[in-house]
Amino acid sequence: MQLPQPRGPVSAALADALAGPPRDIPLIEPSDDEDLQLVLHMGYELHYRGFDGVDDAWEWQPSRIALHQAAERCFEAELRRLVPMPDPVPPAEVPRALAAVMAADDGPPLSKYLAGRATLEQYREFVTHRSIYHQREADPHTWAIPRLGGRAKAALVEVQTDEYGGGRVERMHAELFRGTMRELGLDDTYGAYLDAAPAATLAVNNLMSLFGLHRRLLGAILGHLAIYEMTSSLPNRRYGNGLRRLGFGPAATRFYDEHVEADAVHEQIAANDLCGSYCADRPEQSSLVLFGAACALALDARFAGHLLTRWAAGESSLRAQSDAIGRPLVGALGA
Structure with a gap:
């Protein structure tokens, strides 16, 4: 699978980084939900089949993981606003x-x-x-x-x-x-x-x-x-x-x-x-x-x-x- 087209500043920074050898990626706030969801999908895909031409070492590169965790926190917070935790x-x-x-x-x-x-x-x-x-x-x-x-x-x-x-x-x-x-x-x-x-x-x-x-x-x-x-x-x-x-x-x-x-x-x-x-x-x-x-x-x-x-x-x-x-x-x- 080819790297996707960016949809905002975070997906653009991530796509640019993944196209080269593993290196540090700065933490950037997603511009909107399109940017956020694409960043999440790209990060998760590295745990599935990955992208053509992307170094496998990116899967566990620390700054990429940090970027992904920040995106996950945004996503999970929205989920918990959308769906109240049910009673046991x-x-x-x-x-x-x-x-x-x-x-x-x-x-x-x-x-x-x-x-x-x-x-x-x-x-x-x-x-x-x-x-x-x-x-x-x-x-x-x-x-x-x-x-x-x-x-x-x-x-x-x-x-x-x-x-x-x-x-x-x-x-x-x-x-x-x-x-x-x-x-x-x-x-x-x-x-x-x-x-x-x-x-x-x-x-x-x-x-x-x-x-x-x-x-x-x-x-x-x-x-x-x-x-x-x-x-x-x-x-x-x-x-x-x-x-x-x-x-x-x-x-x-x-x-x-x-x-x-x-x-x-x-x-x-x-x-x-x-x-x-x-x-x-x-x-x-x-x-x-x-x-x-x-x-x-x-x-x-x-x-x-x-x-x-x-x-x-x-x-x-x-x-x-x-x-x-x-x-x-x-x-x-x-x-």
Whole structure:
């Protein structure tokens, strides 16, 4: 993946530094959320696959870590303003409390819109946004595996084994999503659309990395995964139906159809065997589990609201009108 185009003073300083050998980077305040979310995404990417031509030593370079920690503090402070920390519940009540978080969600009806009304161009935009996560699907939650033990660890491994296709590359969910991208005429190269993804999209992904990479937030990444599994089946059915409405076949819908069945099973494992077992061992962590779930829904609602608001105005929901390698996209995405 190429280094992205800067969006403000901090992302500009970081991109400039990463293009050369490791050196000290001054601490600079982000200019806005676009700048902040890109800095976070760039920093987290160094813990995943990294960027072309960027020295691996940058991953743990001290001043870069300091810059990233400052950005994380800003992000986490905003999360805690947006989502009050829930009250703790008894471990046996954790699955029910997660269901209550799900029931209270009143986010914009993005999946209904995509199923019944979205144009092909809007659907391609949606897939472009989601490529930022789905091309590394499951990876942020996998950080939790070595931090768990016992029944909770076994439950997470069971879920993640399905996410990674049971060892078969063609069944890995990230690979299934790449098939959807190709069917829609999109570039399935890892990170191809980073420059087109707005802050609302990057924040959804940065949340997973923030929770996954900090052991103090282990409960939050477990709650995040649980609520994703609990709220996945119906929207994915709608996404698949939307593609079928637009004339696409199994090669395009396989990713979504797979999640309809798999996530119905994962829902019970994640809520009961994963989060329930974890809180049975760590009762004080129930608030953090519920916080992670609520944060996931809050940022997803912001993301959905961004797309639906821009589309209602007849505008693109993406930042750029062309893709990361300069080829114009069709319809509402460019040409």
